[in-house]
Amino acid sequence: MREEAKAQRRWPTPEILRRSQFVDDAGPIRFVDTEAAARYLALSAHTLECYRSLGGGPAYHKFGKWVRYSVEDLDTWAASCRRSTAASPDAPSVLSVDRT
Secondary structure, rough: OOOHHHHHOOOOOHHHHHHHOOOOOOOOOOOEOHHHHHHHHOOOOOHHHHHHHHHHOOOOEOOOOEEEEEHHHHHHHHHHHOOOOOOOOOOOOOOOOOOO
């Protein structure tokens, strides 16, 4: 039953696809849904939903009731999360505890 519910929630719906006009030169995909954004960032969809409600996550767009993430915004947010180690190349080396 749960798989049927997922199939019914699929976006875009078959009705939207029937009404849509496809443009051959539309270019790369600019917006993705929460599940695709989560896969792109190697996170769970639930994590992105929590970020959306609590703040601190990537910027998102609301198109009516649909939440979409810009791929460019995902890349920007991922770059802002980058951290480096506290040790610098000039830090003293750690001596081995092995006495041999």
